[in-house]
Amino acid sequence: MTTPTPLKHVALKTLTAAVLGSLAFGVQAAEYEWTFQTSETSGEPQFELKKEWAENVNRMSGGRIEIEILPVNAVVQANQTLDAVEAGILQGHLTDPSYFSGRDPAFGMLGNLVGAWGDPLEFLEYMNHGGGEELYNELVNPYGVHLIGAAATGLESFPSKRPIRSVEDLEGLKVRAPEGMVYNIFEKAGAAPVNLPGSEVYTSLEKGVIDAADYTVFSTNHSQGLHSFAQYPNYPGFHSLPMVSVSLNKGIWDGLSDDLKAILETSVDRLAYEMVFELKKLDLEAVAEARNNPDIELIDMPAEERAKFRNIAKDEWAAWAERSEMNQKIYDSVVEFLQARNLM
Numbered sequence: 001m002t003t004p005t006p007l008k009h010v011a012l013k014t015l016t017a018a019v020l021g022s023l024a025f026g027v028q029a030a031e032y033e034w035t036f037q038t039s040e041t042s043g044e045p046q047f048e049l050k051k052e053w054a055e056n057v058n059r060m061s062g063g064r065i066e067i068e069i070l071p072v073n074a075v076v077q078a079n080q081t082l083d084a085v086e087a088g089i090l091q092g093h094l095t096d097p098s099y100f101s102g103r104d105p106a107f108g109m110l111g112n113l114v115g116a117w118g119d120p121l122e123f124l125e126y127m128n129h130g131g132g133e134e135l136y137n138e139l140v141n142p143y144g145v146h147l148i149g150a151a152a153t154g155l156e157s158f159p160s161k162r163p164i165r166s167v168e169d170l171e172g173l174k175v176r177a178p179e180g181m182v183y184n185i186f187e188k189a190g191a192a193p194v195n196l197p198g199s200e201v202y203t204s205l206e207k208g209v210i211d212a213a214d215y216t217v218f219s220t221n222h223s224q225g226l227h228s229f230a231q232y233p234n235y236p237g238f239h240s241l242p243m244v245s246v247s248l249n250k251g252i253w254d255g256l257s258d259d260l261k262a263i264l265e266t267s268v269d270r271l272a273y274e275m276v277f278e279l280k281k282l283d284l285e286a287v288a289e290a291r292n293n294p295d296i297e298l299i300d301m302p303a304e305e306r307a308k309f310r311n312i313a314k315d316e317w318a319a320w321a322e323r324s325e326m327n328q329k330i331y332d333s334v335v336e337f338l339q340a341r342n343l344m
Contacts, residue, residue, distance in 0.1 A: 030066040034091035039078050042071040044220055045282055046153060050094050053271040060263045085249050086144035092248040101180030106139050106326040108180035112242040113334060115313030120152040120276045123241055130337040135330055146253040149268030151244040154279050155237045159221050159230035160212035165299055167308045176201055176213040182240060185316050189309060205229040214240050219282035227296050234299050235287060238306045
């Protein structure tokens with residue numbers, strides 16, 4: 001595996017003169033007051049990191065931008081934020097684009113290309129240096145939305161009520177999966193996916209509505225008590241590494257000065273790294289705690305079984321590519337990137 005190159009703005013050391021200049025002027029009255037909705041509940045680590053991002057934007061802009069961060073469903077449902085940002089009900093969102101697969105399957109292709117990424121830095125390199133951000137804006141600009149930048153939580157774990165040591169063990173498994181590619185790939189792997197919002201994962205596992213869940217990273221699953229019911233988590237995960245789209249209403253973006261655009265872009269690059277490494281740290285702490293619990297068995301699916309799952313996923317990527325010209329563009333772009341780095 002090649003070592004990912006740095007993000008395009010990672011130069012927090014090389015912040016633009018405009019950014020430094022705005023800091024030098026100190027805090028002033030806000031020129032812009034925005035509301036962003038996230039896809040997490042209040043208190044989750046990802047939610048707290050997104051609140052810190054908003055505070056950082058305020059500091060970097062010398063108080064010119066104030067952003068209120070709201071939890072999932074605070075204003076609209078998770079799959080409605082795209083429309084809300086376009087309409088100006090929200091000014092922006094920080095969310096997984098695959099929620100919008102019902103609007104266009106290309107959101108699923110870019111938002112969560114199941115089985116493609118073994119590490120969040122591979123995905124961030126693709127978005128920043130492999131053409132991903134440009135393709136995403138080509139997709140989302142007609143909806144009146146602009147991608148400031150992409151972040152990622154990390155490779156998700158897979159909490160399950162029964163051991164999953166092979167692809168064959170997925171047969172008949174009732175797994176929570178959102179609509180779109182994640183759902184389709186689990187179906188092709190033999191599972192019985194159930195489309196549920198993330199807010200219903202805990203109670204659905206507890207009541208036996210589902211046997212397992214495509215949900216989020218290990219530490220969040222553990223802190224929310226999922227392993228009380230799903231005592232056979234797969235870690236590291238083998239399937240999902242979703243994008244976090246940090247996006248703003250396009251009309252607002254187009255009207256911003258260059259220095260504020262630079263501040264926002266740089267702030268998202270910082271968020272991307274903070275999210276990857278902070279969640280990794282929390283995962284390692286939660287894994288250590290889980291290993292000391294005799295009721296929990298962590299399962300690391302063997303490499304040959306991961307390859308089987310990925311081959312099922314790759315067939316579905318190709319099938320989705322035929323759905324639209326944009327899907328084909330994304331498919332060709334990702335495959336070229338992975339092949340060039342010996343990742344496929």
